[in-house]
Amino acid sequence: MLGFTLTLRQVVFGLLLVFCLTPWASPPLALALGLALAQTVGNPFVARTKVVTSKLLQFSVIGLGFGMNAHAAVRAGQEGLLFTIVSIAGTLLLGYLVGRWLGLERRVVHLISCGTAICGGSAIAAVGPVLGAKDEEMSVALGTVFVLNALALFAFPPIGHALHLSQHQFGLWCAIAIHDTSSVVGAAAAYGNEALEIATTVKLARALWIIPVALGTALVFKQKGVKITIPYFILGFVLAMLVNTYVPAAKPLGPLLVSLAKTGLTATLFFIGAGLSNSVLRIVGLKPYVLGIVLWLSIASASLYVIEHLA
Template identity: 30%
Template sequence: MDLNPVNAERKRPALTSISAGVVPGLVLVAMIASVAYSARGLSGLTLFSPMILAVVAGMIYSNVLGLPAHAKAGIAFSQKRLLRFAIVLLGFQLTFGQVAGIGLGGVGIVAATLGATFLFTVALGKLIGVEAKLAQLIAAGTSICGASAIVATNIVTDARDEDVTYAVAAITLFGTVAMLGFPLLAPVFGLDQHAFGLWAGASIHEVAQVIGAGFQNGTLAGETATVAKLTRVAMLAPMVIALGLMARRGSSDTSGARPPLPWFVVAFVAVVALNSLIAIPVQVHAAIALAAQVMLTMGLAAMGLQADISQLRSRGLRPLMLAFSAFLFIAVFSLTLVKLV
């Protein structure tokens, strides 16, 4: 036991700082998630999963009541680390046999959709007069993996903070629209669970949004959507490297920026490998699945809390039109490929 009062005083502020920084936001996120689970029991809302209700509840809370400053650290923790850990846990619900289910055709659809959407968005941005850096952020967020791709892309584009905020807000908005609307369109377009999962994974912006939409239409749809989406996420590093090479073209600075490794994709693959090789008891599988769903719900609640609608007005209508056009393009392009393949 350390009886030194000086050391004790040093430790106490550290613990207080951690508690004040993370816990309030975690409590708020947990409350939003609890509201989502409770609301699902109401008549008319049983159609929606807790994950979808959580992001809507979070957006309503933050845009009506405002976001407490002392809760931001815990909200960011939930949206990043907690969400990615939950995605890793989803690996226990998949095996390599299921992963192979999307086939080479599925991988081709994902890659073609990503490349076409990025090029379309950048070209349209130039055509309608959107700044190149902001257009690249919107293109990366739409074509790859939402806010994570925007932040990663900004490492090499070095856009202004308000551009990053605008891009994240726009991507969150249209990704949420896709998450809510795509499951309702599956019967309209005659998509079975596999086809819908492939479409959702190839076109919806955020990983958590893909999972929310995918599992809304069934387990097979959710698993297919998860694999397809994580295939897109795995392409983040090559895309950032390519953008870095483009940004350095003609520049005397040869240091460059190192693209971030999507560690949770690597961990997800490792967990799938473990689940494919080792027989895990059914009770353990059920407990892990429940934990993953709760953490995903909390992560989506945090995402909703971070979505500030007012940011969409800060940069005018042209970037918003660009984000909307990119949203429509990736939805139509990927759906066409899914139907053809």
């Protein structure tokens, strides 16, 4: 085609990606299509999509900031602060206890616990080098969190509707109980604009806890001279939100940038699903899944109870 040789896998990948860029595609559908691709013909661009996914997610999150009000975001962040502190500390402690009971390697336990407690793959990627984790330990932790994260994107919106959660309640619950920022934003966007605003703000505020948790990890595991990855894209989100709130001339561009950001997020979830191949699922093993499920159900049920009764 036009002088290029294309394989069937590449053609299918391209067609699905193009569809995910259209208004007919939703975040859950994009993730499902990516998963279907990974489990059938496979992803022909695994290495490239891994690189693109992280950057695309960051730019999409920044773009969402152009549709948010700084005053509302501050209120949401303040409300989620206590939930964040208690849930992170509780998840790390529970992870340590359950991990010892299962007989899992200590580094794997800490990585899965951090991924569940803070922000999924981003937290694992930041804490792993501080921990001195091996490649196979990183793969196990990332595989566990990504699989459960994918399930959360499908499960949470129907649960929220069944329980008649308000937009406010659902946004807060998503930010606390879903692992990765991509699925938090995807699930909240499917629920409504208010849920999206609250979920994104609280989740990004939660992501900043990567820094103190990474420092604590270096102390507990007695690691010296380590480099901690700081999620600078959160500053871009805050800046975009401030521009949208205080620069009237920028407001006409807001809807366009938010629309592009949502499209970028949909493509991101397609890439994430396309990366969950059979080999990724097999490398994890049973015990890490047990740990991940116990932590996920614990934080999801406890936070839901508190939100329904207090928020």
